[in-house]
Amino acid sequence: SLVILSSAIFVSAQQTKVAAPPQFTKAELLAFSDVKAVLSAINKEKDYSTYAVRNYNLTTTVTNADKTTTVLSEMGPGGAWSEKQKAMIEKSAKKGNTFTLENIMLFQVGEKGPVKVDQPNVSFSIKE
Numbered sequence: 001s002l003v004i005l006s007s008a009i010f011v012s013a014q015q016t017k018v019a020a021p022p023q024f025t026k027a028e029l030l031a032f033s034d035v036k037a038v039l040s041a042i043n044k045e046k047d048y049s050t051y052a053v054r055n056y057n058l059t060t061t062v063t064n065a066d067k068t069t070t071v072l073s074e075m076g077p078g079g080a081w082s083e084k085q086k087a088m089i090e091k092s093a094k095k096g097n098t099f100t101l102e103n104i105m106l107f108q109v110g111e112k113g114p115v116k117v118d119q120p121n122v123s124f125s126i127k128e
Contacts, residue, residue: 021124022041022125023125024125024126024127025126025127026090029093030081030086030090034079035056035079035104036048036079039119051106051109051117052106052107052114053106053107054077054078054105054107055078055103055105057073057074057076057102058073058085059073059099059102061098072088095127095128098123098124100121100124103121104121
């Protein structure tokens with residue numbers, strides 16, 4: 001019964017293990033042409049080419065000199081990095097820092113007009 005108990009604990013621990021967020025370098029992140037390219041790199045099994053991004057927020061948390069934290073958030077209309085978002089990435093993309101794409105308004109473009117697609121928030125971290 002000790003073997004069964006220990007294997008049950010091991011299986012439970014493996015199931016609760018959370019996958020690490022995808023990682024990119026600052027250069028890789030800035031090289032993505034748009035949010036669909038980032039989503040495609042993260043969700044390799046999904047094709048985003050037929051989708052349109054209307055709006056989204058890019059957020060990250062930075063630590064200030066006084067050790068307090070501040071959440072930075074920049075809205076990006078149209079799915080491409082805005083100049084403010086590029087500046088935020090340039091300044092805040094340090095090893096271990098996490099960025100999140102939030103409130104992504106993603107639409108499937110079809111014959112009967114655009115249809116909203118549910119897209120959960122996506123987080124990724126900086127690896128260099």
